[in-house]
Amino acid sequence: MQTPSNKALVPFVSVDNMMKLIHRIGIDTMLIGLADYIEQDFLRWPSFDKTPRVASHSAEGVIELMPTSDGATYGFKYVNGHPKNTRGGLQTVTAFGLLADVATGYPVLLTEMTILTALRTAAMSALAAKYLAPKNATTMAMIGNGAQSEFQCLAFRAIVGIRTVRLYDIDPAATAKVRRNLAGSGLNVIACASAQEAVTGADIITTCTADKANATILGDNMVGAGAHINAIGGDCPGKTELHADILHRATIFVEYPEQTRIEGEIQQLSPDHPVTELWQVFNGTARGRQNADQVTVFDSVGFAVEDFSALRYVRDHLGETGAFVEIDLLADPDDPRDLFGMLGRAAPAISAA
């Protein structure tokens, strides 16, 4: 046999094919579907092998591996975070991911995850808000108008029912970009001159800024009773967005406390500060929002199970969209013990004199 068998081939979703997949499914349908897959996986939370991500930090940023497994399927994501990348025309965050069969260890999907992470992060935020935001929330402040913001706005529209978004970024060009991209989305889009102006009248406040620093994007006086804060940008050690006073009067919800205490807003608090795990809110064993005056915070850092859900979603929709190619990633010798003999496929004989 001279050519790779089907054992050698792994479906690969390139950036171009991910865009095609999104268009073939429809972005609203996909955001809702991703939120469903995440919710399903959070409802079987104890069945996952969970570990804080493996991070390699440098002065410029971080490279992380985020693995998890449900015992039948294994998944991991490679993701970087380099706030200064945009200056060189590069993405702050790029990612790719893989699913594998636990029984054999063989990969079954390799896919770009830069775009997919943006979608799953937005779906996760909106899913959390479904449980935590004030009832009948219609207005969201979106502070930080970078690569993630349109996805957040569309997910909150599709999943939470948000009708108005109030945008603010220190760079007006970023705000203009979001406004332009959301034209025709049906959302009422308002550009604001300050964070203070953006939060005025907002039921939900989403913060998604990129500075790798302990910043105060939201001061305590800016957050009124009853608000839900969706804090996305504080996601690595030394990088936070909320003033600690907000955290002290809020009820805090997290994905995986072991990771969030290192990376999230709560790195500002004592290690035993009480937090509620979202999977327990979803399954009804913990309470979400309890009254209309409560300030709730989803201290989002992104957890491997969400990527696992997103990878499952893509795998399950490959067939119907056809948005993939197969790549020859795995060695497939005719006799599995004869890896060396397989080299003969590329040359008639091994020269080894």
Next chain:
Amino acid sequence: MQTPSNKALVPFVSVDNMMKLIHRIGIDTMLIGLADYIEQDFLRWPSFDKTPRVASHSAEGVIELMPTSDGATYGFKYVNGHPKNTRGGLQTVTAFGLLADVATGYPVLLTEMTILTALRTAAMSALAAKYLAPKNATTMAMIGNGAQSEFQCLAFRAIVGIRTVRLYDIDPAATAKVRRNLAGSGLNVIACASAQEAVTGADIITTCTADKANATILGDNMVGAGAHINAIGGDCPGKTELHADILHRATIFVEYPEQTRIEGEIQQLSPDHPVTELWQVFNGTARGRQNADQVTVFDSVGFAVEDFSALRYVRDHLGETGAFVEIDLLADPDDPRDLFGMLGRAAPAISAA
């Protein structure tokens, strides 16, 4: 811009291209080159960010991520180990790996590593033996004649000067396969009827069996004074090949003690049993073999730095071999903050009504 820019593209070496690369370079030249790269990297050992691999164990096997970084370049390998895979016509071990630029987090190489791992493992073994084997060693026993064995035999020929290999496997068909593959290699290949027969007169004993169990491939009485043992197969918790008595009378050399104590032969010993780190032997701060009667053991488990060296080697030889294609792995919006706007490349407008 409708098509991916060069920022989106990552060189990808498929299995087919890895075979072409090996043939274009020559397998001996490549084994020697890999050993050189590994030695260079071990000589700057303190400059690496080291961590035991992140393993996900199941009843059937293990899936591991092995990351490391030298501060300028980051690398990781995905690798599985599933001893029962061969029954289904699959590889026991498959792998792929990635190099990335620490300054930006952007991947710069994605490559198959099933074949590459076989080569780097053999190069590492032979490199260690260059420092540890008895002087003028010419004969090696090769116990376990699976996918790794031909690579071991060729590396020991090219790097250590081995002229005779004495083969044994519980399955005679495996031995016959190695014999067939090494015909014309210039090695004197002898098939043996037992492990005892194979080790007779051998200067070096390589064990490379695949059972996921504490086995005794080598009993204490089988190892004569002065032998060097290259123990490859004991490489995960509960999987060993040597009788503990051998370890008690041998000088033991390891790659990275923190990982080897969990995964290697020395998991059978107390956690403070003395071991010597190979990087210190290479740089002259620790002693290798001290006399002709000493029994030396390289308790090989495979460490991330070796994969890093192998990835560097492939990256440095991509240009001359041309054995790669570029894949569209990274999102490259025209404006880096406008990830959402890039979706327009795949469809004229986002429908989001």
